[in-house]
Amino acid sequence: MDWEKIVREISTKTASKIILLVLDGLGGLPIQGETELEAAHTPNLDRLAAKSVCGLADPVFMGITPGSGPAHLSLFGYNPLKYLLGRGILEALGSGVEVAKNDLVARGNFATLRDNLIIDRRAGRIPTSENEKLCQRLNSSLKSVEGIEITLFPGKEHRFVVKFSGEGLSDALSDADSQKDNKPRVPAQALSKEAAKTAQIVNDFMDEVIDLLKDSPRANAVLLRGFSKHPSLPSMGELYKLKPAAIANYPMYKGLARLVGMDVLTAGQSLPELFAALEKNYKDYDFIYVHVKKTDSAGEDGNFKAKKEAIEESDTYIPRLLALKPEVLVVTSDHSTPSLLKSHSWHPNPFLLFSKTSLVDKVSRFTEKECSQGYLGRFQAIYAMPLMLAHAGKLKKFGA
Amino acid sequence: MDWEKIVREISTKTASKIILLVLDGLGGLPIQGETELEAAHTPNLDRLAAKSVCGLADPVFMGITPGSGPAHLSLFGYNPLKYLLGRGILEALGSGVEVAKNDLVARGNFATLRDNLIIDRRAGRIPTSENEKLCQRLNSSLKSVEGIEITLFPGKEHRFVVKFSGEGLSDALSDADSQKDNKPRVPAQALSKEAAKTAQIVNDFMDEVIDLLKDSPRANAVLLRGFSKHPSLPSMGELYKLKPAAIANYPMYKGLARLVGMDVLTAGQSLPELFAALEKNYKDYDFIYVHVKKTDSAGEDGNFKAKKEAIEESDTYIPRLLALKPEVLVVTSDHSTPSLLKSHSWHPNPFLLFSKTSLVDKVSRFTEKECSQGYLGRFQAIYAMPLMLAHAGKLKKFGA
Numbered sequence: 001m002d003w004e005k006i007v008r009e010i011s012t013k014t015a016s017k018i019i020l021l022v023l024d025g026l027g028g029l030p031i032q033g034e035t036e037l038e039a040a041h042t043p044n045l046d047r048l049a050a051k052s053v054c055g056l057a058d059p060v061f062m063g064i065t066p067g068s069g070p071a072h073l074s075l076f077g078y079n080p081l082k083y084l085l086g087r088g089i090l091e092a093l094g095s096g097v098e099v100a101k102n103d104l105v106a107r108g109n110f111a112t113l114r115d116n117l118i119i120d121r122r123a124g125r126i127p128t129s130e131n132e133k134l135c136q137r138l139n140s141s142l143k144s145v146e147g148i149e150i151t152l153f154p155g156k157e158h159r160f161v162v163k164f165s166g167e168g169l170s171d172a173l174s175d176a177d178s179q180k181d182n183k184p185r186v187p188a189q190a191l192s193k194e195a196a197k198t199a200q201i202v203n204d205f206m207d208e209v210i211d212l213l214k215d216s217p218r219a220n221a222v223l224l225r226g227f228s229k230h231p232s233l234p235s236m237g238e239l240y241k242l243k244p245a246a247i248a249n250y251p252m253y254k255g256l257a258r259l260v261g262m263d264v265l266t267a268g269q270s271l272p273e274l275f276a277a278l279e280k281n282y283k284d285y286d287f288i289y290v291h292v293k294k295t296d297s298a299g300e301d302g303n304f305k306a307k308k309e310a311i312e313e314s315d316t317y318i319p320r321l322l323a324l325k326p327e328v329l330v331v332t333s334d335h336s337t338p339s340l341l342k343s344h345s346w347h348p349n350p351f352l353l354f355s356k357t358s359l360v361d362k363v364s365r366f367t368e369k370e371c372s373q374g375y376l377g378r379f380q381a382i383y384a385m386p387l388m389l390a391h392a393g394k395l396k397k398f399g400a
Numbered sequence: 401m402d403w404e405k406i407v408r409e410i411s412t413k414t415a416s417k418i419i420l421l422v423l424d425g426l427g428g429l430p431i432q433g434e435t436e437l438e439a440a441h442t443p444n445l446d447r448l449a450a451k452s453v454c455g456l457a458d459p460v461f462m463g464i465t466p467g468s469g470p471a472h473l474s475l476f477g478y479n480p481l482k483y484l485l486g487r488g489i490l491e492a493l494g495s496g497v498e499v500a501k502n503d504l505v506a507r508g509n510f511a512t513l514r515d516n517l518i519i520d521r522r523a524g525r526i527p528t529s530e531n532e533k534l535c536q537r538l539n540s541s542l543k544s545v546e547g548i549e550i551t552l553f554p555g556k557e558h559r560f561v562v563k564f565s566g567e568g569l570s571d572a573l574s575d576a577d578s579q580k581d582n583k584p585r586v587p588a589q590a591l592s593k594e595a596a597k598t599a600q601i602v603n604d605f606m607d608e609v610i611d612l613l614k615d616s617p618r619a620n621a622v623l624l625r626g627f628s629k630h631p632s633l634p635s636m637g638e639l640y641k642l643k644p645a646a647i648a649n650y651p652m653y654k655g656l657a658r659l660v661g662m663d664v665l666t667a668g669q670s671l672p673e674l675f676a677a678l679e680k681n682y683k684d685y686d687f688i689y690v691h692v693k694k695t696d697s698a699g700e701d702g703n704f705k706a707k708k709e710a711i712e713e714s715d716t717y718i719p720r721l722l723a724l725k726p727e728v729l730v731v732t733s734d735h736s737t738p739s740l741l742k743s744h745s746w747h748p749n750p751f752l753l754f755s756k757t758s759l760v761d762k763v764s765r766f767t768e769k770e771c772s773q774g775y776l777g778r779f780q781a782i783y784a785m786p787l788m789l790a791h792a793g794k795l796k797k798f799g800a
Contacts, residue, residue, distance in 0.1 A: 378776065
């Protein structure tokens, strides 16, 4: 679809406001006959569903299990098959690392190397403070090689982001990660001719780290994956004439939001803090994306009960969203994370759109099966943005 | 969609197995208030539907009546708008004719020519033995023209396949077939500049046949249609990392299966033989496509009762499929063949997917209308393959 081209022409600035509430990993599969949504007590979501138009949204297309990147891009109206994002860039942006056009970034782990085997890919989950010291030490010791500057940015426990700055770098590299413990080290491999020099620089860096950290008992090697350069996406301001903001806790989602030009607002870790931040900043934006992570985390842990409770807790905030009187309120997810599978899945997202112009269907409970009977039917999530903009009165007629 | 590119990256080899049961021409239209599926007694399919996820699949897209080629390609996950197959190539492959990269093939009929009119396009449906003698005679008499070898392969009754072997042949030719009796002969016409020489060769061949068969009372001319060269499709092994097999009786379906790299297994003409072949070979493959033809044949004949009975007979084999315990069982069709229309139609295919990861919907009868209420909704059949692979756990996550 030529959505991007069309929307530049037909989007228009209005005073109306859109709230997009993403309950990460919301969709599930039945355990003892019910999905997490079916088992949860959600009087507010159900009441809202009864006044909304509902459907099921496939994040990418049927059968595809998306990572958080493609799943979110799709929701924001960006074709996830066109804009392929490396995990490195998302992690970097989410950690607040500034990435320039020529920079190459990757996600890193400190790991334990013994007798030429990576015996612990997480270096015993070293404390964050130790990680910070290691990064500092490496940053002051590493020499610029062939004009390439290398900088490490500590994350939590064993995780870090590494940035290679300089000319001529390529992100066509395979992961330099054994993926499993007790395997030999794996070098980065060039996936194109142009990437040969970059592979050499990356592998030399990894060797140098081993040399520099040879006295460190646990964290004496690094693994790198998700090599990526800065992708250039048109901003939501440019495409949709929106002034958008994101309220999210986790680096990944903050990074994604920055990538499409959202302001990332400071918010705490808990739901009360998240929704307080929304209320505080609501007046300054016309599109606010609120990201709730705990539904997904519980699903990933296979904890049906915790996921059900996270849904129930989220449900209690619906009245506060409605009290803000947004012209459009959408409640959906980026992808499903059934507790049964303990992972992302390909199942579509329950989707609810509340606005004055919604043709209200018969759906009266916000569940997977009920949404499948909704007026929106089953659709690809990339249509969520056209729908939100349309219901907010922000799209002019296409064609004469 | 970039499905082909994506699936090469995310497909993964597993031990799980998929059975795809295609009841050819399954969907119908009501006669006396019920479709063939609605009129049929199908306790096993209904019980299975009640434990499955259901929907309606459009073979190509809404409104398009597909031939068997596009309809099957779509089911196998190949874009039917990208891979255009001539009927000739399918017939040739299905008849076991080896087609090399440069070869041009077409379907042929022996016909009766009198007073410059084709008075019988099927030459009175001559016996197969007579056809075989005619092909033998022509093969020994035809001279190689401009380095092009011409070979006829007899089929049943009046049908044959002709193969032109040599350099520089094009398949951009119109059918050399009057389509109706009592019409003058129609030459093949070049549909592009490059095809002019090929048209000449083909038309010279057809003239030569008339000369060679001038003493034959009925079969004294040939009609040719569906000119096609060998298309190169990536194999299912290459794309999906599957080891696929086809159990089918008819040349067309065997040919299609070979085209996408399936092993074509020997099976008899009856349903007992078909399912016995499945059971015998099940352990050696991870994807088995079973093709039942009689539902379609009955529909083409406009025989509502025979189609209903073919559905009922197929239904009795469902328990034997389930006894094999495949991780994924799909029952659907390639296209609809309503008895009312006596032909293929554009109506979508009832679709049922049984697996542990299916979100079971409320559909409890396997009919067109019930399937329209299923959780899969209405979708394009090209998504059947992503769904089957996903439910079989054969697709990794897309993107980070």
